[in-house]
Amino acid sequence: MNPRNSLMIFGGGGLAIYALFFASSYDQRLLTLSGIYVVLVLGYQFIFGHAGALSLAQGAFFGLGAYTSGILGSQYGAEFLVTFPLSVAAAVTIAVLVSIPVLRLQSHYFALATLALSQLLLLIAINWEPVTGGANGLSGVPPVRILGWQLARGLPLLSFVWIIAGLAMLVSYWQINTARKAAFTVMRETPLATAAFGIDRSMLRFRAFLLSAAFGGAAGALFVHTNRVVSPETLSFGVMITCLTMTVVGGRFGIPGAVIGALLLTHLPEWFRGLQEYYLVAVGVLLLATVVFAPNGIEGLLRFGKSSPKPSAGTATDEKSEPADIGGSELIATHLSKRYGGVRALDDVNLRIQPGEIVGVIGPNGAGKTTLANILTGSATSDAGTVTLAGHDITHAPEYQIAQLGLTRTFQTPQLPADLSVRDIIRIAQADRPAANTDAVLRNFNLLAVADMPCGTIAHGIRRRVEVCRAVAAEPGALVLDEPGAGLSPEEQGEISALCRTLAENGLAILLIDHNVAFLKPLVTRMVCMESGRIIADGTPEDVLADPRVQDAYFGVTTL
Amino acid sequence: MPFPLGAAYALVALGFVLVLNATTAVNFAHGESVVAGGFTAVALTFFLPPDLRIPGLILLPGVVVVTAVLGLAIGALAYLPIRNRPPVSVFVTTIAVGMIVANGLNATFGAAPRTAPPLIGVGTIDLIGVSISRQSLVIIATACVLIGGLAIVLQRTQLGRQFRACSQDPEMARAIGIRLTRITLLSFALGTAFAGAAGLLLAHQFFISPADGAPLILKAYIAVVIGGWGSLRGAALGALLIAVFEVGVAAISSQPLAEGLLYVIVLVVLFLRPQGLLGEPQQVRA
Numbered sequence: 001m002n003p004r005n006s007l008m009i010f011g012g013g014g015l016a017i018y019a020l021f022f023a024s025s026y027d028q029r030l031l032t033l034s035g036i037y038v039v040l041v042l043g044y045q046f047i048f049g050h051a052g053a054l055s056l057a058q059g060a061f062f063g064l065g066a067y068t069s070g071i072l073g074s075q076y077g078a079e080f081l082v083t084f085p086l087s088v089a090a091a092v093t094i095a096v097l098v099s100i101p102v103l104r105l106q107s108h109y110f111a112l113a114t115l116a117l118s119q120l121l122l123l124i125a126i127n128w129e130p131v132t133g134g135a136n137g138l139s140g141v142p143p144v145r146i147l148g149w150q151l152a153r154g155l156p157l158l159s160f161v162w163i164i165a166g167l168a169m170l171v172s173y174w175q176i177n178t179a180r181k182a183a184f185t186v187m188r189e190t191p192l193a194t195a196a197f198g199i200d201r202s203m204l205r206f207r208a209f210l211l212s213a214a215f216g217g218a219a220g221a222l223f224v225h226t227n228r229v230v231s232p233e234t235l236s237f238g239v240m241i242t243c244l245t246m247t248v249v250g251g252r253f254g255i256p257g258a259v260i261g262a263l264l265l266t267h268l269p270e271w272f273r274g275l276q277e278y279y280l281v282a283v284g285v286l287l288l289a290t291v292v293f294a295p296n297g298i299e300g301l302l303r304f305g306k307s308s309p310k311p312s313a314g315t316a317t318d319e320k321s322e323p324a325d326i327g328g329s330e331l332i333a334t335h336l337s338k339r340y341g342g343v344r345a346l347d348d349v350n351l352r353i354q355p356g357e358i359v360g361v362i363g364p365n366g367a368g369k370t371t372l373a374n375i376l377t378g379s380a381t382s383d384a385g386t387v388t389l390a391g392h393d394i395t396h397a398p399e400y401q402i403a404q405l406g407l408t409r410t411f412q413t414p415q416l417p418a419d420l421s422v423r424d425i426i427r428i429a430q431a432d433r434p435a436a437n438t439d440a441v442l443r444n445f446n447l448l449a450v451a452d453m454p455c456g457t458i459a460h461g462i463r464r465r466v467e468v469c470r471a472v473a474a475e476p477g478a479l480v481l482d483e484p485g486a487g488l489s490p491e492e493q494g495e496i497s498a499l500c501r502t503l504a505e506n507g508l509a510i511l512l513i514d515h516n517v518a519f520l521k522p523l524v525t526r527m528v529c530m531e532s533g534r535i536i537a538d539g540t541p542e543d544v545l546a547d548p549r550v551q552d553a554y555f556g557v558t559t560l
Numbered sequence: 561m562p563f564p565l566g567a568a569y570a571l572v573a574l575g576f577v578l579v580l581n582a583t584t585a586v587n588f589a590h591g592e593s594v595v596a597g598g599f600t601a602v603a604l605t606f607f608l609p610p611d612l613r614i615p616g617l618i619l620l621p622g623v624v625v626v627t628a629v630l631g632l633a634i635g636a637l638a639y640l641p642i643r644n645r646p647p648v649s650v651f652v653t654t655i656a657v658g659m660i661v662a663n664g665l666n667a668t669f670g671a672a673p674r675t676a677p678p679l680i681g682v683g684t685i686d687l688i689g690v691s692i693s694r695q696s697l698v699i700i701a702t703a704c705v706l707i708g709g710l711a712i713v714l715q716r717t718q719l720g721r722q723f724r725a726c727s728q729d730p731e732m733a734r735a736i737g738i739r740l741t742r743i744t745l746l747s748f749a750l751g752t753a754f755a756g757a758a759g760l761l762l763a764h765q766f767f768i769s770p771a772d773g774a775p776l777i778l779k780a781y782i783a784v785v786i787g788g789w790g791s792l793r794g795a796a797l798g799a800l801l802i803a804v805f806e807v808g809v810a811a812i813s814s815q816p817l818a819e820g821l822l823y824v825i826v827l828v829v830l831f832l833r834p835q836g837l838l839g840e841p842q843q844v845r846a
Binding site: 053119295 | 586637646648649651652653655656657659664666667778782785819824827828
């Protein structure tokens with residue numbers, strides 16, 4: 001057993017013995033509270049940890065759950081089996097409603113919008129006195145009662161809360177399986193490339209946000225049935241900060257982190273009693289210091305026994321695998337136009353790339369090459385015109401669907417999460433192709449030797465190859481390569497050229513954007529030159545390079 | 561009358577944008593910096609002879625110095641060590657600083673709202689037939705002087721040119737010999753001092769309490785969203801609009817309703833225009 005697991009088991013066992021035999025009734029209350037916070041923090045890990053979005057609404061979901069249970073319990077005498085599911089439902093409903101405007105926002109706007117939601121709910125709780133009891137809140141919330149059987153304070157309540165926390169851990173474990181964890185990592189660390197992996201970013205964020213809300217609502221319900229009163233305090237920014245601190249200090253990603261953070265932060269006031277009112281100042285210092293010195297929290301510090309990359313089953317076999325006969329898809333762009341403000345980035349662009357063809361696009365900076373790549377692959381939308389892939393109209397398809405349909409791309413700067421291994425990257429790209437053989441693809445790209453190295457540690461030239469391999473791994477019919485040769489040595493460029501030729505022989509339709517004419521000329525079957533958003537020449541490399549307009553637009557600048 | 565409130569909000573929003581432009585990071589402690597400015601004024605009052613009725617405006621240099629030092633601390637402790645990490649990290653560290661400031665003030669002064677001495681006397685002044693309270697007039701005048709000073713520094717001085725260079729292209733600015741770290745720290749000092757000055761201006765007429773940080777940062781944020789991310793002029797305009805809205809709605813209904821409506825509007829605006837009201841959509845290049 002690795003030391004980390006034994007530490008967890010001893011820690012958990014020790015805690016259970018302490019709770020059962022040694023804890024005073026006050027200690028038991030603190031442990032109960034910790035269990036509630038474990039649920040809250042596990043929820044927050046989905047959106048803040050895995051999805052990497054700073055939600056400031058986790059306290060609001062907690063408060064929503066608290067008020068739902070509080071009102072139903074104190075005013076209507078509802079039982080736990082009624083209040084608990086409805087509290088979860090209330091939080092999830094609000095999360096669904098605000099996710100429409102909020103979830104597509106970028107980081108700071110997302111934080112702002114979720115903070116605005118929290119402040120709004122707090123204002124409502126304080127001012128809607130007939131229902132919420134105003135600033136004083138509502139007292140007389142019944143304890144946890146299930147089918148007429150009432151839970152006593154102390155050990156029974158403590159055990160009940162931790163059973164719910166255990167269930168929350170199971171849900172969290174089940175939701176964050178290996179494949180989804182990797183997808184979250186890609187989304188967090190290389191947001192631009194998420195869709196190129198065929199990952200639906202908005203669905204993933206939506207799931208994380210709803211899960212965080214559900215857990216928040218559940219924690220709020222538990223809190224109110226434990227405390228027996230509900231007040232605006234449950235909706236205050238303080239709850240949010242407590243949750244954030246627990247998550248950062250314990251750890252953003254794992255169940256042990258949630259438990260450690262919740263236990264530590266509920267017990268700190270006891271240990272820091274000498275500080276009196278300045279206790280929260282100390283917590284602030286702790287939060288600041290953790291982010292600066294231990295960005296992955298205490299859980300990150302405990303990863304001494306992190307499993308080393310395991311040799312994969314397929315590595316040993318040396319069968320010569322032929323690349324699967326993928327077959328290509330014809331990619332056609334007609335009348336594409338795009339304006340950015342007053343600039344015509346694309347102006348009536350028509351382009352057809354047949355299976356087996358390598359079409360090179362050249363042109364000076366700002367000619368519209370990258371815009372063309374973005375529009376073809378769906379990361380930007382055109383103002384007019386259509387794009388079809390193997391006869392299907394993909395003009396308005398979302399980026400991740402275009403990747404799934406078989407048009408993938410690479411980026412000027414390889415977009416590879418630093419902590420994932422090369423093999424992980426290829427596996428994620430193949431998530432929709434269960435039959436695909438990861439090792440065969442890695443072997444074809446001569447990447448088996450580095451397969452288990454984290455992408456952050458490999459050389460630039462190899463990263464470029466991984467990036468192309470990632471795009472090919474999903475077995476696309478067409479490929480858009482944005483400056484695959486940039487920054488590479490002549491030898492490395494030769495390797496990329498050879499790869500492209502093999503792929504084209506296998507039937508892929510390839511669009512290749514590059515400045516480097518020496519690199520493109522021997523490689524491509526056709527060349528296209530762009531200037532100011534228009535295609536000014538299209539033909540064999542020789543013809544295009546001899547075209548006076550091309551020389552004017554392109555070389556005129558450089559030979560001056 | 562919305563203008564004194566708008567003038568103070570404008571100072572807050574401008575300070576926020578100054579830091580934003582220098583670092584592309586959101587300083588979440590900015591709301592607490594306003595609160596810190598207000599409480600610095602309250603604290604400094606203890607050192608003034610109580611019987612002389614010295615105008616509160618005299619405290620301005622003291623407040624500016626104290627909050628500028630606070631800004632330096634925020635920059636040095638919460639931004640510089642993690643400047644290469646994802647923006648969310650800076651969010652969290654500045655939230656931590658805000659927490660330290662708010663709870664430190666709460667422990668020292670208590671949670672109840674405090675008031676600083678009046679800026680210049682009390683009563684009203686007759687201005688072309690309209691009677692305006694002296695307080696309001698001084699708030700507006702002080703804010704105008706500070707904003708005007710900032711505009712001159714940014715437009716006319718070498719330091720201002722360095723500020724603008726760093727916000728437009730930090731790598732290039734560094735390459736031509738601008739000391740990026742120094743400009744970054746100066747931005748934190750200046751931005752936070754603006755927040756502090758706003759705190760002094762707000763602290764007499766509108767009271768100040770340690771928990772006021774969250775609504776204040778939200779309003780600065782909203783002003784920037786309305787005015788376009790990173791635009792100084794837009795932020796000032798946005799701040800004025802917020803104040804007009806808040807005072808206007810509060811006059812016909814109630815303060816909580818005005819504030820609540822403001823937050824609803826933000827959510828609606830973000831829904832309709834995720835890039836802000838006056839902002840241009842940003843293009844991302846890989």
